[in-house]
Amino acid sequence: MKNVLVTGGAGFIGSNFIRTLQIKEPLVHVYNLDALTYSGSLENLRGLPDESRHSFIHGDICDGALVDRVLQDHEIDTIVHFAAESHVDRSILGPGQFVQTNIVGTYTLLESARKYWAANGGLDSARFRFHHISTDEVFGTLKPGEPAWTEEIPYAPSSPYSASKASADHLVRSYGHTYHFPYTLTNCSNNYGPNQFPEKLIPLIILNALENKPLPVYGDGNQIRDWLHVQDHCDAIYLVLKQAKDRSSYNIGGGNQPTNLSIVHKICDLVDEMSPCGTPRRGLIQYVKDRPGHDRRYAMDSSKISRELGWVPTHTLELGLRETTEWYLGHPEWVSAIRQQVEYQSWVVKNYEERK
Ligand code: NAD
Ligand code: TYD
Numbered sequence: 001m002k003n004v005l006v007t008g009g010a011g012f013i014g015s016n017f018i019r020t021l022q023i024k025e026p027l028v029h030v031y032n033l034d035a036l037t038y039s040g041s042l043e044n045l046r047g048l049p050d051e052s053r054h055s056f057i058h059g060d061i062c063d064g065a066l067v068d069r070v071l072q073d074h075e076i077d078t079i080v081h082f083a084a085e086s087h088v089d090r091s092i093l094g095p096g097q098f099v100q101t102n103i104v105g106t107y108t109l110l111e112s113a114r115k116y117w118a119a120n121g122g123l124d125s126a127r128f129r130f131h132h133i134s135t136d137e138v139f140g141t142l143k144p145g146e147p148a149w150t151e152e153i154p155y156a157p158s159s160p161y162s163a164s165k166a167s168a169d170h171l172v173r174s175y176g177h178t179y180h181f182p183y184t185l186t187n188c189s190n191n192y193g194p195n196q197f198p199e200k201l202i203p204l205i206i207l208n209a210l211e212n213k214p215l216p217v218y219g220d221g222n223q224i225r226d227w228l229h230v231q232d233h234c235d236a237i238y239l240v241l242k243q244a245k246d247r248s249s250y251n252i253g254g255g256n257q258p259t260n261l262s263i264v265h266k267i268c269d270l271v272d273e274m275s276p277c278g279t280p281r282r283g284l285i286q287y288v289k290d291r292p293g294h295d296r297r298y299a300m301d302s303s304k305i306s307r308e309l310g311w312v313p314t315h316t317l318e319l320g321l322r323e324t325t326e327w328y329l330g331h332p333e334w335v336s337a338i339r340q341q342v343e344y345q346s347w348v349v350k351n352y353e354e355r356k
Contacts, residue, residue, distance in 0.1 A: 001028050001241065005076045007061050007109065008083030010034040012196040013133070013230055015044035017080065020234040022049040029053045031074050033067070034083065035060045038343045039197040043334055061105040067112040077123075078241065079113055079130045081106065084168075087199055088137070088161045089351055092292055095160035102164035103171070106132070110175050117181060125182035125246035131237065132172045132185045136226065136253065137162035139187075141295035148226075148299035151187075151249055158293055176247040184240050185249040189300045192320065193230035194327040198338060199347060201225075202321070205264050206328045207335060209271040209281040216352060219290030221261030224297040228254030229315035239309045250309070253300025256317035261285075266317075270325040288355040 004021065008014040009032035018030050034040045036058060048054050055074075059066045061083050070076065083105060085091065085098045110130070117128050139149045140156030157166040175181040192202040208215050236252045244250065258266075268281035305311045315323075328335060338344065 001025060001078045003029050003031065003074050003076050004078045004080060005031045005033060005070060005074070007033050007079070007081045008040070010036055010040035010042060010044055010056070011082060011086070012039070012044070013191055013233060014082035015195055016193065016230045017082070017234045017237060018045070018054065019049060020231070020238060022053060024238055026050075029055070029074075031055050031057060031070060031076065033057045033059055033061065033070060037085075038341065038347070039086065039199075041338060043337050044195045061109045062100065064108045064112050067109055068116070071112060071116040076116075077128055079109070080133070080237065080241070081109060081131065082133050084133075084165070085161070088159045089199075089291060090347070091159055091161035091164070093350065095164075098160050098164040102161075103167045106168035107171055110171060110181075114175060114179055114181050118179075122180070123182075128182055129241065129246075130172070130181065130183045131241055132169065132183060133237070134169050134185060134187045135162065135165050136187050136189045136251070136298050136300050137295065138166040138169060139298075142297040142299055144297065146297075148253070148301040149251060150301045151251055151304055158295055173247075182246045184244045184246070186237060186240055186252055187249065187300075188233050188236075188252040189226035189228045189254055189298055191228050191230045191233050193324055194331075195334070196230070198335070199344070199351075201260065201263065202267065202324060203328060205267045206271065206325050207339075209268055209284060210275055210329065212277060212281075212284065214286040215264055215268070215281070215284045216286055216288045216355065217261060217264055218288060218355075219294060221264070221287065222259045223294060224257050224259055224299070226253040226299050227256040227258075227263070227317055227320070228252060228313065229320040232313040232315055235314075236305060236309075236311045239305070239311050243309050250305040251300045251302055252305060252311075253302045254313050254315070254317070255302065256320075257299055258317065263321075266321055267325060270322060271329075274325060274329055288352070
């Protein structure tokens with residue numbers, strides 16, 4: 001790896017990944033192509049380990065001519081593709097942007113990358129690699145007692161978000177199969193940690209609890225997610241880039257599978273401890289109208305990546321939630337810059353008003 005194109009590197013996971021990569025690879029230059037949609041922010045890139053090895057390119061992955069230029073001008077040898085619309089609730093209220101970014105955008109990026117790779121003599125995976133970031137949500141939902149998903153489980157997406165990600169995954173694999181295009185793919189579970197946009201469950205609950213606002217729990221709150229700390233995720237992606245065989249895929253899960261309600265309780269207790277207000281935050285919980293088509297349970301079997309690449313998550317949920325809560329309480333400027341956006345405020349009204 002020398003010149004790495006990261007798409008969506010101003011978002012939550014992408015920005016954490018750029019930090020990780022800069023620390024682990026002192027010679028790599030990162031070209032960060034990001035459209036700065038509502039969830040992307042240059043605030044996430046402040047204080048990178050080495051700013052001189054990071055170039056920000058403001059642009060859209062759906063712009064094929066731009067992607068062609070970036071690949072050629074910077075002699076890119078590795079693409080790590082995070083850019084996406086990533087929030088299920090938004091996909092329910094407006095699926096069109098998900099089809100555009102996640103499907104058309106991935107197609108456009110793949111097509112530019114394929115042409116560039118072919119023009120360079122079809123370099124093998126030691127010299128060129130396209131890594132695609134996907135989600136566990138492509139596998140659908142699990143019933144109680146069903147085993148965690150392995151890489152062999154057939155896709156069964158159930159929201160417009162997961163269907164668009166599944167579609168992108170199929171396109172990536174089809175390029176590998178048809179053109180022998182060198183790719184790797186990872187499906188990860190729900191991430192949490194610093195810099196996550198506060199529309200997702202964990203940062204939303206931390207910040208609402210801090211401000212003594214209602215804590216919205218969809219349905220009965222007994223849905224289950226497999227929480228993965230973003231640093232563990234970034235470490236796993238790095239291992240895949242360095243060691244995985246061409247055209248392989250890996251599931252990455254945190255091995256933490258509490259109910260949503262239990263997550264909310266833990267956060268309430270942490271905020272009570274770190275910022276006491278006299279009354280327990282658990283009293284702020286409000287059960288609200290459920291998400292339509294809400295997947296009940298996710299669980300990932302990460303044994304393949306542990307066995308083949310030696311990856312194991314290092315964050316327990318206890319430690320990870322404590323550190324994450326501390327991070328949000330310790331970064332009021334980041335929080336207010338993000339939450340000042342009119343778009344964010346109108347999203348909160350749109351998503352929660354109708355749930356009352
Ligand atoms: P995010 O919403 O925080 O960041 C997405 C980034 O992509 C933003 O910076 C945004 O500006 C950029 N972007 C969006 N559309 C773009 C476009 N057309 N062109 C260029 N840039 C564009 O998302 P995230 O949580 O960091 O997720 C990153 C990836 O990981 C996504 O592919 C997502 O599907 C996947 N994923 C996320 C989670 C999670 O829990 N957050 C779980 C599984 C998989
Ligand atoms: P979310 O963070 O949106 O991630 P995903 O939908 O990709 O799993 O939601 C995590 C879980 O939390 C999911 O079961 C929906 C639930 N949830 C709530 O109960 N209340 C909320 O306000 C939000 C945003 C999510």
